[in-house]
Amino acid sequence: MPLPKAELHLHIEGTLEPELAFALAARNGIGLPWADTDALREAYRFADLQSFLDLYYELMAVLRTEQDFADLADAYLARAAAQGVRHAEIFFDPQAHLARGVGMGTVVEGLWRALGASETRHGVTTRLIMCFLRDESAASALETLDAARPYLDRITGVGLDSAEVGHPPAKFREVYEAAAALGLRRVAHAGEEGPPAYIAEALDVLGVERIDHGLRCVEDPELVARLVRDRVPLTLCPLSNVRLRTVESLGDHPLPAMLDAGLLCTVNSDDPAYFGGYAGDNFDAVREALGLGDDRLRELARNSFHAAFLDDDEALRARYLAEVEAYTF
Numbered sequence: 001m002p003l004p005k006a007e008l009h010l011h012i013e014g015t016l017e018p019e020l021a022f023a024l025a026a027r028n029g030i031g032l033p034w035a036d037t038d039a040l041r042e043a044y045r046f047a048d049l050q051s052f053l054d055l056y057y058e059l060m061a062v063l064r065t066e067q068d069f070a071d072l073a074d075a076y077l078a079r080a081a082a083q084g085v086r087h088a089e090i091f092f093d094p095q096a097h098l099a100r101g102v103g104m105g106t107v108v109e110g111l112w113r114a115l116g117a118s119e120t121r122h123g124v125t126t127r128l129i130m131c132f133l134r135d136e137s138a139a140s141a142l143e144t145l146d147a148a149r150p151y152l153d154r155i156t157g158v159g160l161d162s163a164e165v166g167h168p169p170a171k172f173r174e175v176y177e178a179a180a181a182l183g184l185r186r187v188a189h190a191g192e193e194g195p196p197a198y199i200a201e202a203l204d205v206l207g208v209e210r211i212d213h214g215l216r217c218v219e220d221p222e223l224v225a226r227l228v229r230d231r232v233p234l235t236l237c238p239l240s241n242v243r244l245r246t247v248e249s250l251g252d253h254p255l256p257a258m259l260d261a262g263l264l265c266t267v268n269s270d271d272p273a274y275f276g277g278y279a280g281d282n283f284d285a286v287r288e289a290l291g292l293g294d295d296r297l298r299e300l301a302r303n304s305f306h307a308a309f310l311d312d313d314e315a316l317r318a319r320y321l322a323e324v325e326a327y328t329f
């Protein structure tokens with residue numbers, strides 16, 4: 001039995017496995033520029049975040065109907081459950097779909113078909129977090145929030161993703177203020193490729209409660225001290241960092257030093273279909289490459305539930321935390 005954990009940094013579009021992509025392409029009569037799944041997998045050699053994003057957005061062309069989004073999410077939840085994920089907070093990128101003529105309702109209702117059945121079908125509780133693409137305009141983010149208004153009962157929070165450098169958090173001050181006024185939780189990618197200053201800005205200007213990635217905080221000791229003091233969760237994605245070359249190899253990942261410093265780190269999969277593994281695979285990989293012991297792994301699992309948006313069900317959080325403490329390796 002795998003260690004129980006919460007997944008807090010997972011882009012649902014990044015769970016699109018080549019086999020499902022080809023199946024959806026066939027179902028929707030869409031041609032793909034790769035001969036087969038092997039040829040597509042060959043393209044998964046990324047130089048940086050942008051080279052990944054180019055392919056990530058291109059392959060989304062196969063997602064057209066509610067059922068496509070339901071199938072995508074259900075496949076993810078089945079895989080996550082098999083790797084010990086008990087709770088998943090799932091990002092989606094509506095602007096990437098709206099731009100292709102796929103409506104907000106198609107995306108949210110489709111995802112909800114799978115998420116609404118997830119606890120019964122897979123034993124995984126879920127939350128949905130709507131991300132704004134930071135390389136699109138602030139006005140576009142505001143329009144996206146507006147388009148989501150009919151679906152806010154299904155959306156727990158907002159996030160910020162896509163190409164980071166040159167798109168600082170402050171660009172999105174207004175939409176984050178509007179999201180807060182609507183009662184939405186706030187997170188943002190920061191310090192993946194962008195500088196540590198973006199992490200501080202996301203906290204100060206956007207009022208985020210968690211930082212997605214946050215890896216580059218290690219370059220700024222004062223920022224680290226702040227993140228430790230304020231118990232700001234960082235949703236790290238070790239296999240993603242290797243594939244996108246933000247760290248040279250898994251053995252060089254600063255996770256052990258970050259835990260030693262007292263940072264509230266969690267381990268997540270980001271875009272598992274592209275980066276070589278789901279949540280449990282990321283746990284296994286850091287255990288092997290970094291020599292993390294059972295206590296450290298339990299700490300990571302415990303952190304994931306502490307950092308989860310389960311404030312509306314503290315009894316559930318307590319139950320998950322008890323599962324972590326009772327786990328025998």
Ligand code: ADE
Binds near residue numbers: 056162271
């Ligand atoms: N969108 C999907 N994956 C992402 C990542 N790792 N960073 C920024 N935006 C993303």
Ligand code: ZN
Binds near residue numbers: 009161189270
């Ligand atoms: Zn991400």
